Each structure stands twice: as structure tokens, then as C-alpha cells.
Amino acid sequence: MAPTSPHSLARAARIASRSLAQSSSDIRQSALKNIADEIEKNRNFILASNQMDVEEAKKGNLAEAFIDRLLLNEERIGWITTDLRRVADLPDPVGEVFDEQLLPNGLNVRKQRVPMGVLAIIYEARPNVTVDAAGLAIKSGNTVILRGSRETLNSNRALVQSIHNGLKTTGLPEGSVQFVDSADRELVFELLKLHNEIDLIIPRGGSSLHKFCRENSLIPVITGGIGICHLFVDASADLARALPVVRNAKIQRPSVCNALDTVLVHSYIAGKFIPELVSTLTADGVTFHIDEAAANSLPTPLPSSVAPAREGDFDTEWLSLVLGIKVVNSLDEAIDHISEHSTAHSDGILTEDKANADTFVSRVDSAAVYVNASTRFTDGSQLGLGAEVAISTQRLHARGPMALRELTTFKWVIEGDYLARP
Amino acid sequence: MAPTSPHSLARAARIASRSLAQSSSDIRQSALKNIADEIEKNRNFILASNQMDVEEAKKGNLAEAFIDRLLLNEERIGWITTDLRRVADLPDPVGEVFDEQLLPNGLNVRKQRVPMGVLAIIYEARPNVTVDAAGLAIKSGNTVILRGSRETLNSNRALVQSIHNGLKTTGLPEGSVQFVDSADRELVFELLKLHNEIDLIIPRGGSSLHKFCRENSLIPVITGGIGICHLFVDASADLARALPVVRNAKIQRPSVCNALDTVLVHSYIAGKFIPELVSTLTADGVTFHIDEAAANSLPTPLPSSVAPAREGDFDTEWLSLVLGIKVVNSLDEAIDHISEHSTAHSDGILTEDKANADTFVSRVDSAAVYVNASTRFTDGSQLGLGAEVAISTQRLHARGPMALRELTTFKWVIEGDYLARP
Numbered sequence: 001m002a003p004t005s006p007h008s009l010a011r012a013a014r015i016a017s018r019s020l021a022q023s024s025s026d027i028r029q030s031a032l033k034n035i036a037d038e039i040e041k042n043r044n045f046i047l048a049s050n051q052m053d054v055e056e057a058k059k060g061n062l063a064e065a066f067i068d069r070l071l072l073n074e075e076r077i078g079w080i081t082t083d084l085r086r087v088a089d090l091p092d093p094v095g096e097v098f099d100e101q102l103l104p105n106g107l108n109v110r111k112q113r114v115p116m117g118v119l120a121i122i123y124e125a126r127p128n129v130t131v132d133a134a135g136l137a138i139k140s141g142n143t144v145i146l147r148g149s150r151e152t153l154n155s156n157r158a159l160v161q162s163i164h165n166g167l168k169t170t171g172l173p174e175g176s177v178q179f180v181d182s183a184d185r186e187l188v189f190e191l192l193k194l195h196n197e198i199d200l201i202i203p204r205g206g207s208s209l210h211k212f213c214r215e216n217s218l219i220p221v222i223t224g225g226i227g228i229c230h231l232f233v234d235a236s237a238d239l240a241r242a243l244p245v246v247r248n249a250k251i252q253r254p255s256v257c258n259a260l261d262t263v264l265v266h267s268y269i270a271g272k273f274i275p276e277l278v279s280t281l282t283a284d285g286v287t288f289h290i291d292e293a294a295a296n297s298l299p300t301p302l303p304s305s306v307a308p309a310r311e312g313d314f315d316t317e318w319l320s321l322v323l324g325i326k327v328v329n330s331l332d333e334a335i336d337h338i339s340e341h342s343t344a345h346s347d348g349i350l351t352e353d354k355a356n357a358d359t360f361v362s363r364v365d366s367a368a369v370y371v372n373a374s375t376r377f378t379d380g381s382q383l384g385l386g387a388e389v390a391i392s393t394q395r396l397h398a399r400g401p402m403a404l405r406e407l408t409t410f411k412w413v414i415e416g417d418y419l420a421r422p
Numbered sequence: 423m424a425p426t427s428p429h430s431l432a433r434a435a436r437i438a439s440r441s442l443a444q445s446s447s448d449i450r451q452s453a454l455k456n457i458a459d460e461i462e463k464n465r466n467f468i469l470a471s472n473q474m475d476v477e478e479a480k481k482g483n484l485a486e487a488f489i490d491r492l493l494l495n496e497e498r499i500g501w502i503t504t505d506l507r508r509v510a511d512l513p514d515p516v517g518e519v520f521d522e523q524l525l526p527n528g529l530n531v532r533k534q535r536v537p538m539g540v541l542a543i544i545y546e547a548r549p550n551v552t553v554d555a556a557g558l559a560i561k562s563g564n565t566v567i568l569r570g571s572r573e574t575l576n577s578n579r580a581l582v583q584s585i586h587n588g589l590k591t592t593g594l595p596e597g598s599v600q601f602v603d604s605a606d607r608e609l610v611f612e613l614l615k616l617h618n619e620i621d622l623i624i625p626r627g628g629s630s631l632h633k634f635c636r637e638n639s640l641i642p643v644i645t646g647g648i649g650i651c652h653l654f655v656d657a658s659a660d661l662a663r664a665l666p667v668v669r670n671a672k673i674q675r676p677s678v679c680n681a682l683d684t685v686l687v688h689s690y691i692a693g694k695f696i697p698e699l700v701s702t703l704t705a706d707g708v709t710f711h712i713d714e715a716a717a718n719s720l721p722t723p724l725p726s727s728v729a730p731a732r733e734g735d736f737d738t739e740w741l742s743l744v745l746g747i748k749v750v751n752s753l754d755e756a757i758d759h760i761s762e763h764s765t766a767h768s769d770g771i772l773t774e775d776k777a778n779a780d781t782f783v784s785r786v787d788s789a790a791v792y793v794n795a796s797t798r799f800t801d802g803s804q805l806g807l808g809a810e811v812a813i814s815t816q817r818l819h820a821r822g823p824m825a826l827r828e829l830t831t832f833k834w835v836i837e838g839d840y841l842a843r844p
Binding site for chain 2: 117339377
């Protein structure tokens with residue numbers, strides 16, 4: 001019988017973490033490949049289990065976008081296993097030695113990278129996260145407690161079975177991956193209290209999940225994934241080249257956190273840029289919430305895709321084909337607007353003026369600050385990390401995309417020759 | 423009028439943090455020196471204010487050790503200002519650029535070190551912490567909310583006045599250092615909820631203060647400062663050289679967190695080492711709580727400094743001249759004992775056996791792991807950081823001594839040539 005109370009799950013994870021942390025890099029790499037093999041071998045069972053979840057969701061009249069995120073098929077199983085094998089081959093951060101020095105007092109001091117320990121990942125209806133999170137955790141020497149949503153229970157159960165088989169084949173403890181096999185939300189509440197057994201909580205979902213975790217956890221929580229993102233089109237910007245960047249940031253994948261929410265336009269070029277922006281993006285299906293000055297830069301009558309910005313619009317993460325537009329009279333005004341309204345996720349400037357770029361980079365304190373690039377690059381793969389477990393917008397430990405190295409911590413290793421403190 | 427509600431204090435700190443973060447390294451360095459000058463200039467007022475606190479404490483029959491921690495005098499004012507000038511001259515971590523790379527997609531990516539933002543430091547009856555914490559915060563570009571204890575209210579009020587004068591002379595906002603000028607504990611509770619205004623809580627005090635912060639905070643908390651520390655004397659150790667290290671770890675300053683609590687002795691050398699240990703440290707005033715095997719290694723009758731270990735003794739941070747002694751039959755048994763009883767602060771091995779040292783370092787996952795050195799070295803100054811704001815025993819962000827660099831975070835700076843995500 002698998003342990004079922006959050007405390008016994010977490011305790012089992014803690015015990016498994018001791019042997020996982022001692023396992024070699026090669027073994028952890030093989031584990032991910034063996035899990036990928038198991039998932040392929042059990043493909044039919046996984047798909048049948050997923051079908052149960054999908055049918056349940058349809059019966060419950062859940063939104064199509066929701067069902068799409070939930071759905072697995074042959075192709076998506078392929079994506080999952082490809083990703084797992086790719087993560088298997090990433091460099092292993094564990095064991096890295098840094099900041100080594102011989103101190104004047106004779107101590108040899110270094111820092112050595114070690115796994116964080118026990119992670120708990122609490123996520124919504126995406127079964128691929130089950131495998132993704134387990135893979136990143138195992139690769140970085142961490143055990144993990146997975147708590148998916150009610151709607152994916154059958155899919156996750158089947159996937160976790162393959163994960164356990166893969167661990168077993170490799171000779172790693174199955175307890176390295178613990179699964180909360182229950183839809184009871186009370187169990188999440190209990191998990192959040194187990195600060196002696198769990199080292200880090202990673203919520204993956206909407207703002208209410210993050211808020212729930214922050215308010216109830218005795219364990220450090222990585223909050224993030226909420227992005228009210230800005231691009232400021234400076235007076236000096238090459239407007240013909242700026243437009244495709246703004247368009248990319250808004251329309252490439254509007255439902256995600258690094259998509260653009262508000263474009264700030266310098267008054268000097270508003271009359272030229274805003275009409276082009278509105279006309280181009282209207283053709284993409286975008287609608288606009290714009291301030292009065294932006295409206296004044298458009299020919300009348302205003303196109304039907306345009307509405308006046310209402311109170312709160314500039315504090316809204318749209319997650320859809322909606323874009324806020326506001327005219328500002330200076331770089332300072334743009335920076336002040338961002339300080340006030342950004343969630344410190346991803347904000348950028350489009351400019352030809354080096355001094356303005358430098359001022360923007362220095363004064364805008366977001367996890368990712370851009371010059372002449374789309375906010376859509378805030379992503380582990382795009383920024384060279386090879387993967388991503390979360391995008392942090394809190395300030396401690398790691399900001400922006402978090403991957404393998406961000407799932408580790410370090411210890412001080414201090415050697416002397418029978419040295420006592422003077 | 424100074425703002426008084428926690429929210430207005432915190433809001434003022436947030437606003438000041440924007441200009442402080444933009445100030446130059448030179449200005450922040452001068453600020454610390456100007457504050458030191460002001461403290462010297464206002465020495466008499468500070469000492470008179472402190473005298474009020476000391477008299478109040480005496481009237482309240484507080485313990486002598488408590489009053490000693492509270493007391494300021496000419497010499498201690500000198501220590502405070504010397505420390506401040508030393509921190510002023512430490513290298514500035516803010517602005518450091520690291521992990522810079524040009525990615526295949528054409529993005530130029532780097533990380534840039536920035537202040538954490540707004541710190542809140544909640545501490546007990548040591549007025550030197552007021553200046554120390556303000557100095558470290560300002561030097562690293564952070565604003566800080568100081569909340570000292572009721573018993574130091576007059577001393578802290580006087581010190582904060584000098585700090586504000588020093589900031590003013592330098593041209594930095596006085597709001598960079600906010601002082602909770604009240605003994606009302608409810609205000610701490612309110613501070614802990616202000617996660618939009620405060621970035622990090624640093625408690626400095628006993629375990630109940632840490633627990634209170636962890637249980638009530640919506641803001642990340644650096645827990646630490648609680649050390650159940652071990653040294654394992656391996657069979658191969660040079661016993662004549664090991665004894666002074668154990669003695670140093672226990673007696674040099676028994677009231678602090680990095681002092682030794684339990685010595686684990688390999689059974690092979692217990693008969694030789696334990697009698698010498700007990701006889702030497704008894705002369706230093708140490709008393710011992712020892713297991714049965716350790717008792718068997720001593721000649722009978724047992725010395726009066728020795729008592730049998732009771733339940734819970736090996737889970738006690740002694741903070742006094744008490745030492746636990748336990749005999750273990752192997753390196754594994756020593757490591758298992760440490761895994762079970764350590765608070766993951768500072769633990770070490772004394773050995774001549776390189777393989778045993780490597781195993782110990784690999785398997786003991788404490789913030790500081792020692793080979794042939796005293797646990798007393800876990801200290802910012804001793805480990806080359808120049809100062810210390812806390813010793814973290816949590817795993818996120820920083821472990822062990824935290825100083826200037828550990829009070830910073832980073833942002834990603836990402837530059838392209840009008841680059842859109844493919």
C-alpha cells in the first residue's frame with residue numbers, strides 16, 4: 001500500500017531524497033530515459049486513462065481550451081518523451097564547485113551545489129506537467145510530490161505508474177516521485193504546513209492558486225507566472241522594425257504570462273505608430289483598450305476594434321487578444337507607469353537611443369528587462385536553460401525562468417588543518 | 423510627522439528604495455561613513471537614552487546577560503562605528519554582471535545584480551543590530567524597516583536619529599531607514615502581511631521569533647540562527663590535535679548558534695579520547711550529557727561533571743557550557759545521527775582519512791560542513807564576507823552566513839536587434 005496522508009507522503013519523499021541526492025549523474029540521466037521508454041510502452045493505457053478524464057470534462061461542460069490542455073494523443077505523448085530525453089541530456093548542476101578560496105586564516109572554503117531536497121509541485125489540468133516536473137526534479141537530484149488537479153486524476157495516475165516503473169528499472173527509489181492520488185483540496189492545505197519535510201513549493205497555475213499557496217504555506221513558495229508585460233516604443237525607435245516585435249509579443253501566444261499587455265508609446269511618434277499598430281493588429285483579431293491621447297492619434301471615427309481604457313485596464317493581465325495602449329510624454333513617464341502597473345515579469349523598450357536603453361535597463365526592475373526584443377522570450381528554453389519548471393516573479397533565490405540549476409542550493413565545505421577559531 | 427502605521431512605513435520604504443537603488447556606490451559608501459560620524463557626534467545623547475533602557479531593565483529584574491547585551495558604553499559605540507566604516511569600504515555587489523552570453527537566437531543575455539528592495543529586520547535586545555542592519559542594507563542598496571525590542575526603544579530611537587542625520591547629510595532619503603517606534607507586537611504581525619511592499623523578512627533572535635515569523639508571514643523569511651552542531655571524531659583522527667578543535671568549538675563562545683552541541687566519538691578511540699576530553703573540558707567548566715557507551719569509556723566513579731544523556735538531549739541547542747557525547751561504531755552511524763538531529767547549521771568531521779572526509783562532506787547536508795576545523799568559523803567575517811546580517815539554515819537563496827551579496831537579487835537583461843520569437 002502506498003502511503004496516503006500528506007505527512008507520510010512527504011516523509012517518504014524526504015527519505016528517498018537522501019539516496020537520490022547520493023546517486024550519480026549517469027544514473028539520474030538513465031532514469032529519465034527509462035521513464036520515457038516506459039511511457040511509450042504504456043502509451044495505450046495512458047491514452048485510455050486520459051480519455052476517461054476528457055469524457056468527464058466534456059460531461060461537465062468544461063471550456064474547450066481547458067479540454068485541449070487536458071487532452072493527450074499519440075503526438076503529444078511524443079512531445080512529452082522527446083522533452084524528457086532532452087532534459088536527460090542537459091548538463092547536471094549537482095556537485096558543481098564555486099567561490100573556492102584559501103582564506104588568510106588558513107581555511108580552504110568552497111561552495112558545492114546540492115539538490116534543494118524535497119519539492120512539492122501543485123498544478124492545474126495539464127498532464128504533461130506531471131512528467132515534465134518529475135523529470136526536472138529527478139535530473140537535479142530532488143524528490144518531488146506531485147499534486148495535479150481533480151480533472152487529470154486518471155491521466156496522472158497512469159503517467160506516475162510509468163514514472164515509478166522507470167525509476168525501478170534504474171534502481172532508484174520509487175519514492176522519489178510521490179503522487180497525491182486524491183482530489184481533496186484539504187490535502188494541499190496540509191502539504192503546505194509540512195516545513196520539516198518539504199523544502200520548496202512550486203505552484204503552477206493562475207493567481208488564485210499562487211495566492212492560496214502564499215497565504216497558507218509555512219514553506220517557501222516560488223510565486224510567479226503572472227505577467228502584466230509592457231513594451232515602451234521610444235521616440236527614437238525604428239518604427240518599421242518595432243511593429244513586428246510588438247505584434248509578436250501580443251499575438252504569438254496570447255494566453256501565456258510573457259505575452260504583451262500594454263504598449264506605451266512616446267507622444268512624439270504616437271500619431272505615426274498607433275494607427276499602424278491598430279490597423280495591423282486589428283487584422284490579427286486584436287482589440288484595444290486605449291487612453292485618450294492614443295485615441296486622439298487615430299483617425300475618426302475610431303475603428304470598432306478600439307475601446308476607451310477603463311479603470312483597472314492597465315492592471316489587467318489580458319491572457320487574450322486584447323492590448324492596452326497608452327501615450328506617454330517621456331521615458332520617465334514610461335518607467336513610472338511600469339513601476340506602478342507591472343508585475344515585474346517582463347518589460348522592454350524599443351529604441352535607437354543607447355542612453356535611453358541604459359536608463360530603462362537600470363530603472364526598470366523586472367525579472368526580465370528587454371531592449372529591442374519581444375517579451376515572449378522569457379522562457380527557459382529560449383533563454384538557454386534547456387527547460388523550465390516555473391517563471392519566478394518573487395525576488396529571493398531566482399527570478400525569471402527556473403530550470404535545473406534553480407532547483408539546487410549549495411553547501412559551504414570548509415577544510416582546515418585542525419583549525420580552531422582565534 | 424513620521425508615518426506610523428506599518429503600511430505607511432512600508433510604503434515609504436518602497437518609495438525610498440527606488441532612489442536608493444539608483445544611487446551610486448560612492449554615495450552609499452559615504453552614507454555609512456556619515457552615519458558613523460553622526461553617531462560619534464551624538465554619543466552623549468545615545469548613551470543617555472541607552473541608560474534609560476538599562477535602568478528600566480534593571481527595575482524589571484531582567485537577567486544580567488540580557489542587560490549586558492543591551493548596554494552601550496564609549497567602547498561599544500567605538501565598535502559600532504568601526505564596523506560601520508569597515509562595511510562602508512567592502513566591495514559593492516550591486517551592478518555586478520554575470521552569466522553573460524550571446525545565444526544562438528541572437529539575443530544578448532546577462533544577469534545584473536540589483537538590491538533585494540525592502541527588507542524588514544525584526545530583532546531582540548541588541549542596539550548594535552540597529553546600526554549594523556541599517557549599514558548593511560544601505561550599502562547593498564536596500565531600504566530597511568527596523569523593528570527592535572521593547573527593551574531597547576530609547577536606545578534605538580536615538581541611534582535611528584543619527585542614522586537619519588547621516589542619510590540627510592549624504593543626500594539620500596531619510597526614508598531609506600524606517601523605524602517601528604512602538605513596542606506593540608501586533609505591528610509585527612501587520613508587517614508580515616505586507617507582501618506587496620516588503621521583499622524579505624530577516625528575524626534575528628531565538629527560535630520562537632523565527633517560528634512566529636514563519637507562521638505569520640506572507641513574505642519570504644530567512645530562518646536560521648538555530649544550530650545543533652556536531653563534530654565527529656573519526657577513528658583515524660589525530661587525537662592530540664582534535665581535542666583543541668573540539669574545545670574551541672564548545673567553549674570559545676558557548677552562547678552562540680555555531681557553538682558545538684554534540685561530539686560523536688568513534689568507538690575505536692572512545693576509550694582514549696573521551697577521558698581526555700572530559701578531563702580537559704571539565705577544567706573549563708563544561709558539563710557533559712553522555713550516552714552509555716561514552717560512560718563506559720570513563721574510569722569509575724564518573725566525574726561529577728558527567729550525567730547520563732536523557733531523552734531529547736541530542737535535540738537540544740545548549741547555548742551554554744554543556745556538551746553531549748555519544749559513541750558511534752562507524753562513519754555511517756555518525757552521519758545518520760547528524761541527519762536525524764542536526765539543524766543543518768554546522769557539522770564537521772575530524773579525521774586523517776581522506777575517503778571518510780569525502781563521504782562525510784558528500785552525505786552531510788548542512789549549511790556548513792567542516793573537515794578538521796571548528797564549527798565556530800560559521801560567521802560572515804571568518805568566512806571572508808566581511809560582515810553578516812544572518813546565518814541562514816533554510817535552503818532557498820543562501821545558506822550559512824549572509825552578507826552584502828546575499829542581500830541582493832538579479833534581473834535578466836536581454837537585448838536584441840528588434841528580435842521577435844520564432
